[in-house]
């Protein structure tokens with residue numbers, strides 16, 4: 001592989017893949033992507049085996065601190081009530097994501113003007129709209145048009161089936177007079193873009209061997225590679241380099257054998273996620289930026305937002321086959337999404353209905369909660385829970401606060417000797433009130449559905465999978481790191497395209513919005529290439 | 534003796550077609566997860582508890598007595614007891630015959646998959662009738 005690129009992308013996950021595909025459309029421009037992880041093999045995903053629930057617990061575990069694969073870096077989240085989840089491989093965290101794919105609402109881009117909190121984004125929902133649509137076409141999104149909480153959908157694949165459990169809960173929302181809608185799911189329900197339809201395995205969070213879930217190794221990457229993008233796995237970037245004029249000149253990376261190389265590039269685009277991107281910038285210290293690249297304001301790594309999550313689980317008397325079907329994609333409610341100050345907090349949350357727990361999880365959790373006994377009553381007790389449960393995840397909007405942060409941790413090292421990171425995060429009073437409200441409304445839903453709540457927890461610890469805000473975007477160089485086009489204020493040919501540039505977090509899973517933003521930024525880059533390169 | 538412990542924790546249920554935990558090749562699971570030492574330690578705890586409480590080896594007890602002894606081990610060493618029982622659950626609920634009988638769909642899930650009925654979208658009519666609930670903002674047309 002040549003060590004010269006026109007555009008160098010770092011990170012091959014949700015945003016890096018979308019960037020690679022978009023930028024590959026420029027004739028004559030060589031795009032290279034460096035990815036620290038390996039390419040996964042769908043034929044090795046856990047759900048090919050009966051013991052998939054056990055196989056998912058090590059190398060497909062969402063916690064990097066449990067997996068400890070060579071591509072992972074240590075994340076000390078002991079000073080946070082929420083532990084970080086990710087996946088470092090070709091396709092990034094989309095290998096494990098659920099594919100729940102709602103967009104931000106128009107109001108999410110105007111939290112300061114509307115509610116006096118957070119900040120307004122320097123761009124609007126309307127400006128992102130064409131890119132939402134372009135992205136959804138590439139990823140393949142199932143759902144139903146006509147949602148009263150989400151404007152402007154006009155072309156979706158048929159929705160993922162609700163199944164008996166979804167109907168039961170949808171009916172409960174109707175009884176309460178609350179909004180609900182089938183999930184926006186980045187899951188093929190028909191053959192789409194050459195990928196097969198979903199066969200309702202269930203464990204989408206362990207990788208989809210069917211290829212129905214839109215992980216970007218199956219969507220953007222084949223197309224980007226066909227257009228000539230060079231994707232290099234096992235290439236961990238340690239440092240973004242600058243030339244004498246203060247422009248990004250490429251990156252140093254370490255290959256699988258521990259050898260260091262330099263790729264020279266005319267533009268560098270970062271897509272390492274809300275933890276990996278600030279980590280790389282903070283690691284890239286140089287005389288011009290002694291506190292980390294583009295960190296003149298000290299904002300790199302600050303304002304971490306994680307969507308604190310509450311969880312209510314209920315059980316029904318009837319067998320609803322609830323463990324079958326895409327676990328995270330069933331239906332959602334946005335009844336409490338927009339601000340209503342009478343609730344005692346600003347902003348709001350999405351209720352994402354999750355299907356029932358699989359067998360091992362049902363048995364072990366039931367045992368620990370003393371709902372399932374051992375001995376002669378074991379089968380009776382197990383049968384009263386398994387396939388009869390459902391969960392409601394309360395995805396809350398946390399606001400940007402500078403003390404919630406990612407910083408380098410000199411006490412830990414990855415497999416190449418680079419420092420790990422330390423997370424500091426505390427729940428705000430607003431988030432606490434929102435979680436409490438969400439847990440209460442979740443309970444009401446189960447009550448209306450004729451179910452019994454068996455567990456209600458908030459915040460759930462191992463749910464830090466939405467990583468946002470740590471390289472924030474803004475018009476002013478004194479309170480942001482990148483401008484509305486993802487371009488760092490201080491290094492003109494250095495761009496950031498992942499959700500670390502989010503100004504606020506919205507209250508939905510971020511990928512639909514993050515990828516739309518990536519495509520929006522790449523569109524700007526393509527239009528202005530002659531002045532940027 | 535391990536078989537008797539397993540059989541006490543999850544006995545066979547003929548009506549449901551479910552085997553005893555002693556019939557799921559627990560040995561292979563133990564070898565795969567390297568828990569032979571834990572199993573030996575738990576077996577020892579069971580034996581000591583049986584001798585202390587009933588003055589007999591575990592294998593000479595009847596079904597009710599065995600259940601009482603297994604339950605008593607949880608008070609003596611909860612950590613060891615719960616680790617062992619959780620391993621039994623993990624082994625049991627990943628066994629093909631068990632999964633097929635409890636209604637967990639295709640075993641393994643891939644490639645066969647499962648059929649779920651699409652449902653009736655008329656259920657959304659009341660939501661639709663209440664009209665838009667997102668906030669309209671100025672720069673959004």
Ligand SMILES: Cc1cc2nc3c(=O)[nH]c(=O)nc-3n(C[C@H](O)[C@H](O)[C@H](O)COP(=O)(O)OP(=O)(O)OC[C@H]3O[C@@H](n4cnc5c(N)ncnc54)[C@H](O)[C@@H]3O)c2cc1C
Pocket residue numbers: 010011012013014015016034035036037062071085086087088089090091092093094096097098099100101205235236237238271272273274276277280328465466467498499500509510511512514
């Ligand atoms: C279990 C789980 C479930 C989720 N479910 C959903 C969901 O339903 N809907 C949703 O919207 N979101 C979901 N998410 C979150 C979603 O996956 C992420 O928000 C999204 O993938 C982030 O995209 P990204 O491109 O910013 O980063 P990633 O997809 O994480 O990709 C970043 C890539 O950069 C690479 N990298 C990092 N540092 C370096 C370096 N120094 N050198 C080279 N490469 C580097 C990493 O190895 C990684 O592959 C989920 C996440 C998890 C873990």
Ligand code: SF4
Pocket residue numbers: 187197198199200201202203204205207208209210211212213325326327
């Ligand atoms: S449920 Fe569908 S999307 Fe999920 S893993 Fe199975 S086939 Fe893939």
